[in-house]
Amino acid sequence: MNAPALSPARCGDCPIRHRAVCARCDADELNELDAIKYYRTYEAGQPIIWAGDVMTFVGSVVSGIATLTQTMEDGRTQMVGLLLPSDFVGRPGREGAAYDVAATTDVVMCCFRRKPFEELMERTPHIAHRLLQMTLDELDAAREWMLVLGRKTAREKIASLLSIIARRDASLTRRGATSRMVFDLPLTREAMADYLGLTLETVSRQISALKRDGVIELEGKRHVTVPDMHRLMEEAGDDSDGVFLG
Amino acid sequence: MNAPALSPARCGDCPIRHRAVCARCDADELNELDAIKYYRTYEAGQPIIWAGDVMTFVGSVVSGIATLTQTMEDGRTQMVGLLLPSDFVGRPGREGAAYDVAATTDVVMCCFRRKPFEELMERTPHIAHRLLQMTLDELDAAREWMLVLGRKTAREKIASLLSIIARRDASLTRRGATSRMVFDLPLTREAMADYLGLTLETVSRQISALKRDGVIELEGKRHVTVPDMHRLMEEAGDDSDGVFLG
DNA sequence: CGGGGATTTGACGTCCTTCAATCGACGTGG
DNA sequence: CCACGTCGATTGAAGGACGTCAAATCCCCG
Numbered sequence: 001m002n003a004p005a006l007s008p009a010r011c012g013d014c015p016i017r018h019r020a021v022c023a024r025c026d027a028d029e030l031n032e033l034d035a036i037k038y039y040r041t042y043e044a045g046q047p048i049i050w051a052g053d054v055m056t057f058v059g060s061v062v063s064g065i066a067t068l069t070q071t072m073e074d075g076r077t078q079m080v081g082l083l084l085p086s087d088f089v090g091r092p093g094r095e096g097a098a099y100d101v102a103a104t105t106d107v108v109m110c111c112f113r114r115k116p117f118e119e120l121m122e123r124t125p126h127i128a129h130r131l132l133q134m135t136l137d138e139l140d141a142a143r144e145w146m147l148v149l150g151r152k153t154a155r156e157k158i159a160s161l162l163s164i165i166a167r168r169d170a171s172l173t174r175r176g177a178t179s180r181m182v183f184d185l186p187l188t189r190e191a192m193a194d195y196l197g198l199t200l201e202t203v204s205r206q207i208s209a210l211k212r213d214g215v216i217e218l219e220g221k222r223h224v225t226v227p228d229m230h231r232l233m234e235e236a237g238d239d240s241d242g243v244f245l246g
Numbered sequence: 247m248n249a250p251a252l253s254p255a256r257c258g259d260c261p262i263r264h265r266a267v268c269a270r271c272d273a274d275e276l277n278e279l280d281a282i283k284y285y286r287t288y289e290a291g292q293p294i295i296w297a298g299d300v301m302t303f304v305g306s307v308v309s310g311i312a313t314l315t316q317t318m319e320d321g322r323t324q325m326v327g328l329l330l331p332s333d334f335v336g337r338p339g340r341e342g343a344a345y346d347v348a349a350t351t352d353v354v355m356c357c358f359r360r361k362p363f364e365e366l367m368e369r370t371p372h373i374a375h376r377l378l379q380m381t382l383d384e385l386d387a388a389r390e391w392m393l394v395l396g397r398k399t400a401r402e403k404i405a406s407l408l409s410i411i412a413r414r415d416a417s418l419t420r421r422g423a424t425s426r427m428v429f430d431l432p433l434t435r436e437a438m439a440d441y442l443g444l445t446l447e448t449v450s451r452q453i454s455a456l457k458r459d460g461v462i463e464l465e466g467k468r469h470v471t472v473p474d475m476h477r478l479m480e481e482a483g484d485d486s487d488g489v490f491l492g
Numbered sequence: 493c494g495g496g497g498a499t500t501t502g503a504c505g506t507c508c509t510t511c512a513a514t515c516g517a518c519g520t521g522g
Numbered sequence: 523c524c525a526c527g528t529c530g531a532t533t534g535a536a537g538g539a540c541g542t543c544a545a546a547t548c549c550c551c552g
Binding site: 070072073077078080081091093098099125128129131132133136138140142146147149150151196197239 | 320344345
């Protein structure tokens with residue numbers, strides 16, 4: 001409803017400056033990007049791109065959260081990506097979109113017209129390298145998620161999702177990861193189900209169960225407190241050894 | 247057991263020359279790669295890299311088939327990648343291996359010592375660009391697989407795997423995709439189960455069911471004939487429209 | 493011909509889905 | 523101000539798809 005925060009005028013002021021595809025660009029390169037970029041906002045729930053559509057732009061999520069989903073003919077859907085600020089949308093060199101992209105919260109995108117961006121990338125190794133890095137990170141995340149989808153129980157799936165959201169939230173807000181964590185769920189139960197390959201009923205039941213067992217606490221439907229991250233990560237079936245917490 | 251085919255001496259003779267990470271390299275760049283490359287063979291069933299090990303090399307699969315798998319503490323495993331000839335192993339910029347890599351058939355790898363390769367990549371956009379392309383393809387494949395893992399039934403999973411193997415086989419042997427297809431399964435039932443997030447018993451049952459229903463024919467345990475690819479792809483739950491067959 | 497791993501098949505259990513009813517929060521209109 | 527509709531979420535009951543455990547069979551190879 002209310003207008004999202006105004007777009008940063010200059011790349012120098014951009015909140016995702018140091019994490020996005022432009023992270024390694026120097027001043028000259030930023031100027032080139034500036035020439036082909038524009039900001040665009042989407043309201044929560046609105047589609048950003050439909051699978052199969054011609055991509056007129058690629059770009060970065062500046063603020064808000066978007067999802068990548070695939071849908072089968074009979075309507076079954078699977079989320080295949082969760083896009084947070086600084087994540088990149090679109091594939092250079094490809095004309096059509098491969099997945100549906102939708103805003104789950106209000107979203108601000110920093111868009112680059114596709115053709116100019118592709119040309120710029122051809123002659124700007126800083127951009128290509130950064131995009132490669134980001135793509136490799138996404139591939140790792142996708143593979144992590146394949147383990148979740150293929151082998152974990154419903155309870156472990158929920159715990160895994162909560163732990164990932166907590167982690168990402170910590171890295172975005174720069175509050176850092178601690179034993180006790182508090183955050184808001186950016187997804188509906190249905191979106192969580194689509195992410196996890198479950199039904200929304202199962203999601204709801206497992207969240208209730210985790211609450212009953214004291215693994216999490218809830219205020220309202222979306223505000224989550226994790227009293228003990230180690231406990232949550234054990235529930236997720238992950239290596240509980242210090243990889244994450246200090 | 248028996249020694250695999252000898253390694254190609256020159257990149258010019260390499261069977262994966264036009265598809266691998268070096269696909270876009272010119273003669274000079276190939277010479278540089280030549281200086282840091284060596285061939286290595288692995289027997290069927292042997293590990294290539296263990297997760298967590300220091301990667302001393304990265305490289306391309308020249309022939310044979312390898313798998314990428316993740317394992318949980320309690321032993322549950324999920325395959326997260328199937329490596330065919332020309333596929334790349336290893337992540338530039340990362341010291342430790344993230345996944346177990348193992349040879350499922352006899353495998354020949356074209357290895358590059360990691361540090362020199364990373365340096366070479368820094369100053370060789372042809373390599374970086376090709377690797378970006380290949381990584382984006384892998385990411386697409388991983389996302390396709392997330393739909394399979396999260397939303398498809400056991401029967402659809404098997405049909406999906408068969409259809410993918412048939413397709414890849416067609417593209418490798420250059421026989422092209424036709425309505426009737428014949429190929430060998432490169433995976434045990436257990437490996438198929440690990441790929442699909444199923445048990446080997448369920449894999450076996452569903453293969454029997456597809457045979458009973460005339461979707462596939464079997465000679466021995468591994469040799470598969472698909473009388474009608476369209477039918478198989480319908481069973482896989484994919485868009486059956488001409489995307490694939492002529 | 494014999495041994496052993498891979499595969500198939502059967503019986504049974506269980507985790508998750510399906511179908512359905514209810515609840516709570518919120519916004520709208522009477 | 524309150525009734526009402528909507529939407530997300532919770533909860534229950536019943537059924538089914540897949541997993542588990544166990545035994546038999548098939549083949550590959552010595």
